[in-house]
Amino acid sequence: MALDITEILFPMRAAVAAAGERIRDDFANPADVRHKGRIDLVTATDLAVEALLKEQLADILPEATFLAEETASVADMSGLTWIIDPVDGTTNFAHGFPFVCTSVALYDGPTALAGCVYAPILGQFFWAGRGLGAYCHDERIHVSGTAExxxxxxxxxxxxxxxxxxxxxxxxxxxxxxxxxxxxxxxxxxxxxxxxxxxxxxxxxxxxxxxxxxxxxxxxxxxxxxxxxxxxxxxxxxxxxxxxxxxxxxxxxxxxxxxxx
Incomplete structure (x- = not known):
């Protein structure tokens, strides 16, 4: 039975909004900032947001697997897969620079079905559904017309x-x-x-x-x-x-x- 993307998007957006609130709460005082590479950081917020998202998204589609930055667990995206970046811009987050967001997408194999990008410090929530258009909050968005x-x-x-x-x-x-x-x-x-x-x-x-x-x-x-x-x-x-x-x-x-x- 085919998924109804409109029914998935509502709880998906709610889960991403909740993740953004955790980022907002932690933004002034990021905790447990550690290196996982020479200049690649991870914080307690990355781990907490990823855990929150995995719990809430699993309730939406129990059959879907996860590909998430901090706990990447699948290599073969042959079916429904939630793809999660809990804090995109962790270095920004650790320095108090507001260009920070949560990114969540639902894919079926190589095909994107739905996606949300929420920048809570900037107050900007972007989302899209396959064949449904793209939006910032509830306003339809379009690319620019620049030609040169x-x-x-x-x-x-x-x-x-x-x-x-x-x-x-x-x-x-x-x-x-x-x-x-x-x-x-x-x-x-x-x-x-x-x-x-x-x-x-x-x-x-x-x-x-x-x-x-x-x-x-x-x-x-x-x-x-x-x-x-x-x-x-x-x-x-x-x-x-x-x-x-x-x-x-x-x-x-x-x-x-x-x-x-």
């Missing part, structure tokens, strides 16, 4: 493995700084994608992201009329690809050219 790179505001991010990829990162950044209206790096890929979806930025590119970083945001972009692909090489994007480019569609070919396709 020189008029485009572009977001990007830098991977934790920045030393290993520094030459490529700086070469791309040099090109984008010269050929676009400006570059922004808020530090949360899920929020960057949400901002492409609502037209606040015109394009976003990054490398070395995990499925939980982009699963919800990618659906937001496509449901808002945008385009997602890999670059170098250019091909349809699949979760786990090393590079991602999201745009308002009108800019996509030009952005691929700038990125060396």
């Amino acid at each position: 790179p020189i008029a485009a505001l572009v977001a990007t991010g830098f991977p934790y493995a920045i030393r290993e990829n520094l030459d490529e990162i700086t070469a791309d950044l040099r090109t984008m700084l010269a050929e676009t209206q400006g570059i922004r790096r808020p530090g949360s890929a899920a929020l960057d994608l949400a901002y492409v979806a609502c037209g606040r930025v015109d394009a976003f590119y990054e490398m070395a992201l995990n499925p939980w970083d982009v699963a919800a945001g990618a659906l937001l972009v496509t449901e808002a009329g945008g385009t997602i692909s890999s670059y170098r090489p250019s091909r349809p994007y699949a979760l786990g690809d090393f590079r991602i480019l999201a745009s308002n569609t009108r800019l996509h070919d030009a952005m691929l050219t700038l990125l060396g396709e």
Whole structure:
């Protein structure tokens, strides 16, 4: 029996809203900030929010498995899977920088069904359902109409493995700084994608992201009329690809050219 996405979205949004309240409560005083990599942080809030989401989402779809950042437990997404980033922008969170969000998506195999990105400190809740459009709170959102790179505001991010990829990162950044209206790096890929979806930025590119970083945001972009692909090489994007480019569609070919396709 096919899922009714509209029935899933209501309790899903409630679970993500509850997670956001925990982030809001902890924001002024993040606890137990630890390193899980050279510059990759985890906090008590990451772990608590992930546990809360897994408990509430399991009640919605007991048959679904989980792919979650702090307790990743499945590699084969052959069926229904909740993909969770409890605190996207943990470094921002640990420093009191407000670009922090929770990202949750529901996939059926490789197909995105629903996604939510909630930035509680900024008071911005984005959500989308497959075939239902994309929204900020209850207002329908759409990508921008910008057609030329020189008029485009572009977001990007830098991977934790920045030393290993520094030459490529700086070469791309040099090109984008010269050929676009400006570059922004808020530090949360899920929020960057949400901002492409609502037209606040015109394009976003990054490398070395995990499925939980982009699963919800990618659906937001496509449901808002945008385009997602890999670059170098250019091909349809699949979760786990090393590079991602999201745009308002009108800019996509030009952005691929700038990125060396």
